[in-house]
Amino acid sequence: MSTYSNVLVVLDPTVDKQKALNRAIELVRLQGGKLTAFLSVYDFSYEMTTMLSGEERESMRQAVIKDRELWISDYLAAARAGGVNIDIKVVWHNRPFEAVVLAVLEDNYDLVIKGTHDHDVLKSMIFTPTDWHILRKCPCPVLLVKDHDWPQGGNIIAAVNAGSEQEHHLELNQKVTTTALKMAGLLNAQTHLVNAYPGTPVNIAIEIPEFNPQEYNSTMKHHHIEAVSALAAQYDIDSEHYHVKEGMPEDVLPELATKLDAEMVVIGTIGRTGLSAAIIGNTAEHVIDRLDCDVLAVKPANFVCPLQKD
Template structure:
């Protein structure tokens, strides 16, 4: 059974190296899948040309689209000669993330692959980049590709929140580990299960004299150790490949990924949007900027895309 039968590969004409396409090709050589090289383009000046009729503006847009299709054809020629199945889709849309999500909804893609880069933290909270929109709204898994290569016999870090009893976290844990194990089998890698737990809140220790921080910390650690052990047993993962570490996920996960030279971190995102996303953010988003390896973001079961037509 193919893990990702239909893959949407998002291209970026502003860069020389199409790392998303390169990664998609690596994946396609390991499993039989249909790749679609996708590009969303828009030029506001074409919409403002009032001297032209609607038909003439449409003709100009199609000329730009055709030019981009030729560019993509040249990009994928060598891969098609190798026997890979790669389609081309270029759309005219002023919001790239909407174009990507709509393509997923319309053609039921099983994975989106997109190159990414480090985002300024302040800007990412005020002006949400395309990557964050896709992470929050895309119904299928999203693989964000960085420059780090996939090492042979590497490690895939499955980042879980085992200590939570909330249903959406439980659902995400299941999906994260399932995806990690399937990818590990495909890439001949090992799954490393990681769970971060918070340390003793300093304000409580100060404000409540009788509060015992050591006892609290040990209780918290024991709770998370037991929860991770249960998950590891369920998915037949050896204890040597489990890591329960004190600290915030955005600190713990990147540090472990670097220590293990991980090729990928698999993480869940609940798709928070609106003001809560701007103020609180998603754990996945805080983690991604600190990683130098690929990130696969998955949604919980039953996720409803906010862009889906009612």
């Protein structure tokens, strides 16, 4: 049975190597399922041509779509010859992330695969790249692909927040862990639970003289170790395969991913939008740019897509 039976892979016409497509084909060969190669196209000049009638503009749009479909078909020839069944979907849309999310809502894809670029930190604070929008708004899991291979016998990290008692974190811990274990089974890999916890807040240590930072750190560490140990026990994960580290997730996860030479990090994302996302962002987003491996982002079961129609 497929882990993901209906997969959408987003193509990038600006690059020669379609790493997301290559990864999607690899996944489908491993587990079966249906694969759709997706591309959104848009040319603003076509919309501004007042000399043309609406019918003529539509005809021009369809010509562009057809041209892109032929390009994709040529690109897929080798994979199709190798027995991989891949559909093609090209849409006209001026917002690529929205086109992806709408396609997921319309055709019930259960995984989106997309190649990711390195994002400029300052720019990503002002302009939200397509990847961030898809992470925040896509109702199904999103696999962001980098250049790291998927070797046999590799390592997959499940990024958990076991010390939290908030319901959405507890649920995401379960989802992240089960997803990592499924992918590890598929890829013949080992699953590692990784939990970061915050150190002593400096301002508290300064403002409250009787505050004992060593005791606080020790208590915090013990609390997280106990929580991760309990989570690991639920899934028969031994102590060699879970890691509790002091620090921010965006520091701890890349460090351990490098140490373990991880091929994938599975992470939960709540999909924060609006002003809170602009100011503090999501942990998943801070982590992604600092990882050299794939990131599989999952959402809680009660996630509501902002583009979902009532």
